[in-house]
Amino acid sequence: MDNILPILVADAPEALIELCGVNLLERLLRILQRLGFRRAIVFSTTPKIVGTELAKRSWAREQITVHLASGAIGPLTPQLVLEQSPSECFLIVPANIYCDARLLAALCTRDSSAALVDSNPPEFARSLIRNPCGLALVTREFLIALSPAAPFFEELKDKIDTRKIDLVDAAAEDDYIVTMRRRVRPLCFPAPLAQNRHLAERIILDSAQKGTLDLPAYIHAPIETAIISLLCKTRITPNQITIAGFIIGCSATAAFALGRIGLGILAALIFGLVDGLDGKQSRVKIEMTKRGKWEHHLDYLIENSWWAAIAFDLWRSGQFPNVFYFLALLIGSHLLDEFAKRRAKMAKGRLLDDVTPFDRAFRLIAARRNVYAWILAFGFFLDVFPQSYAVICGWAAFSAAVHLVRSIWICDRAARRFVGIRS
DSSP, rough: OEEEEEEEETTTTTTOOEETEEEEEHHHHHHHHTTOOOOEEOSSSSHHHHHHHHSSSGGGTTSSSEEEEOOOOOOOOOOHHHHOOOSEEEEEETTTTTOOOOHHHHHHOOOSSSEEEESSOOOTTTOOOSSSOOOOOEEHHHTTTTTTTOOOHHHHHHHHTTTTEEEEEEGGGGEEEEGEEEEEEEOEEEEOGGGHHHHHHHHHHHHOSSSOOOOOHHHHHHHHHHHHHHHHSSSOHHHHHHHHHHHHHHHHHHHHHOOHHHHHHHHHHHHHHHHHHHHHHHHTOOOOGGOOOOOGHHHHHHHHHHHHHHHHHHHHHTTTTTHHHHHHHHHHHHHHHHHHHHHHHHSSOOHHHSSSSSHHHHHHHHHHHHHHHHHHHHHHHOOOOOHHHHHHHHHHHHHHHHHHHHHHHHHHHHHHHHHHHOO
């Protein structure tokens, strides 16, 4: 990205319209930072209003330096762009748009000038999308060939209409996201009208939901989305949600260790709901951080502390004298399961839970924290809690065995396909 200079055209009020708690200009700057950009220039016909907005401290884009072009700026022209920097490539972005980061990244990988279009907008977003959106990657040579004083976006539209610039089609981009375990159609649309703002926010909220869930998560998902639709409009950060979840998780551990099983299960069920909020908040508001990537390790530590605390209480109370053998089975099964999933991902390029319809169906009931919490809750209410603990340990071993067999099958097929290609 070092040879590309982002040029954002931000005019109030359109560029400052908020969707899910973040205005469009701020959202674009956060995305650009996470794509690796460290500098951007903003043009505006309303420099005072936009300058005031840019002057506000924002930790989510603090690594990108933003320069507001000084003076009375009219419509953006090729000459104005060329005067800003000796860069060979410019990423021209109207700041009054919502744009998926994958589309910006796709433009930036091009070797020649290209503009973004959407040849087949999905039905659910058709009322929002306008073609062309004005987003383009242009080279210095491309700009020099244009009329110096002509409005850039008019010149760009003419080049698109006459097919004199390459196109990046949003409809043709790969919509599968490995980490999300689902397909999410990348979209780019201008600031919505008031009657369409709810639709635009629903699209953003939906794009933050992971796919291929377990059964409890299907119940959690709409509740989490409803909560995030409110939280995203506050100043609460994902890290603050993570800390709250950590406190709830530790409370569950303490309750289990002290023999307060009912309170522990309640805290564990609440933790299962809160645990999905920090990731959704970070994706909706583009507030992902390197520290946030460690959140999964923290979750793993917390949930294993539950199983150890429960085992300790069952052993101490004499309800399950051999419980530590089952705890060892549980932890060993988790390690084997992780090994199987990692091998499958290396061979297939996607998570094992989302390789085939069978894998997606099995994930609904496979051994996971949420499934364990439900089994333990039923065991507690049926007064067979020690037996329910044995069930989750056995289910962990069975799930790991299924995933190991699937991993061996997937890796073997990938190896045979590779040998076939080589021969």
